Amino acid sequence: MGLRTPFFLVALVAMALVVGVELGEHLLIGGVDAGGALTGQAAAAGLQVPAGTPVDRPAGLGIPYLALVDAAALFTVALMAAGLVVPQRLHGRLQGVVTLIFAIVLLLAAIGLLALGITKLIGMVTLLLAFPFGTIAYLIxxxxxxxxxxxxxxxxxxxxxxxxxxxxTIAQERFLQNKGLVLLTLTSLLCTLLVSFLHGVVPGVLASITDAVGGIVCAVAAIVWALVLLVGAIAAIVTAARASRA
Incomplete structure (x- = not known):
C-alpha cells in the first residue's frame, strides 16, 4: 500500500511543533519574578532572606534539552519528506552527506549542553549543601x-x-518495520515521561535539581543517537561512492 501523504505531513508538522515548543520553552517557563515565592520558601525552611530586588526565575533544562532528541526525529522524517519532492537519484546521493552534517552538529551541541547541564547541576547542589548562606542563595x-x-x-x-x-503509522504501516525510527520515537516519549516524573518526584524546592538531571539524561540520549546517525551516514556515503565507481 502506498504512502498516505496527508497523514505523513501531519506527522511532520506535529514533530516540528514539538521542537518549536521545546526551543521556545523559555518564553513559557522562566523569566518570571519569583522573589516573593522564594522568600516564602526560605522562611518556611527557617531561613531569613533580606529584602532586595525582584528575582527572575530561571528557565529549566529538561524541556529544552528534549529538543536534542526530537530534532533527530524531525530530521529523520524531514529527510523522508524530501524524498517525495527530490529526484530519487539525487536524494540517494545527498542523504548521506546531509545526515553526516546534521549528526556532527547534533553531537557537538549535545556535548556542549551536557557539559553546561552538569556544571549547572553541580553548582545548584553545592549551593544547596553550603548551609546557611549557600542554601539561601539556592532558594533565591x-x-x-x-x-x-x-x-x-x-x-x-x-x-x-x-x-x-x-x-x-496510519500514513504507512511499514514505518513500524523501521526499527531506528521506532526506537527514536520511543526514546523521545520515554525522555518526556522521565522529565515529567523528575519534576514531580521531589519537593518543589528541589525540582530545579531534578530538572537538570532530566536535561542531562536527554543530552546523553541525543549523543547516542547522534553517533548512530553518524555511523549510518558514513556507511551511506561509502556505499554511494562504491556505487558511483561501479
Missing amino acids: GFGSFPRGTAAAVLALLMFLKFVFAGSL
Missing part, C-alpha cells in the same frame, strides 16, 4: 520551579508526540 536563585506550567507544556508535548506516532 533556583528554589521556585514552575512545575504547574512545566506539566502543562509536557502534556502538550506528549499529545503532539502521540499525534506524530499515530499519523506515521
Whole structure:
C-alpha cells in the first residue's frame, strides 16, 4: 500500500511543533519574578532572606534539552519528506552527506549542553549543601520551579508526540518495520515521561535539581543517537561512492 501523504505531513508538522515548543520553552517557563515565592520558601525552611530586588526565575533544562532528541526525529522524517519532492537519484546521493552534517552538529551541541547541564547541576547542589548562606542563595536563585506550567507544556508535548506516532503509522504501516525510527520515537516519549516524573518526584524546592538531571539524561540520549546517525551516514556515503565507481 502506498504512502498516505496527508497523514505523513501531519506527522511532520506535529514533530516540528514539538521542537518549536521545546526551543521556545523559555518564553513559557522562566523569566518570571519569583522573589516573593522564594522568600516564602526560605522562611518556611527557617531561613531569613533580606529584602532586595525582584528575582527572575530561571528557565529549566529538561524541556529544552528534549529538543536534542526530537530534532533527530524531525530530521529523520524531514529527510523522508524530501524524498517525495527530490529526484530519487539525487536524494540517494545527498542523504548521506546531509545526515553526516546534521549528526556532527547534533553531537557537538549535545556535548556542549551536557557539559553546561552538569556544571549547572553541580553548582545548584553545592549551593544547596553550603548551609546557611549557600542554601539561601539556592532558594533565591533556583528554589521556585514552575512545575504547574512545566506539566502543562509536557502534556502538550506528549499529545503532539502521540499525534506524530499515530499519523506515521496510519500514513504507512511499514514505518513500524523501521526499527531506528521506532526506537527514536520511543526514546523521545520515554525522555518526556522521565522529565515529567523528575519534576514531580521531589519537593518543589528541589525540582530545579531534578530538572537538570532530566536535561542531562536527554543530552546523553541525543549523543547516542547522534553517533548512530553518524555511523549510518558514513556507511551511506561509502556505499554511494562504491556505487558511483561501479
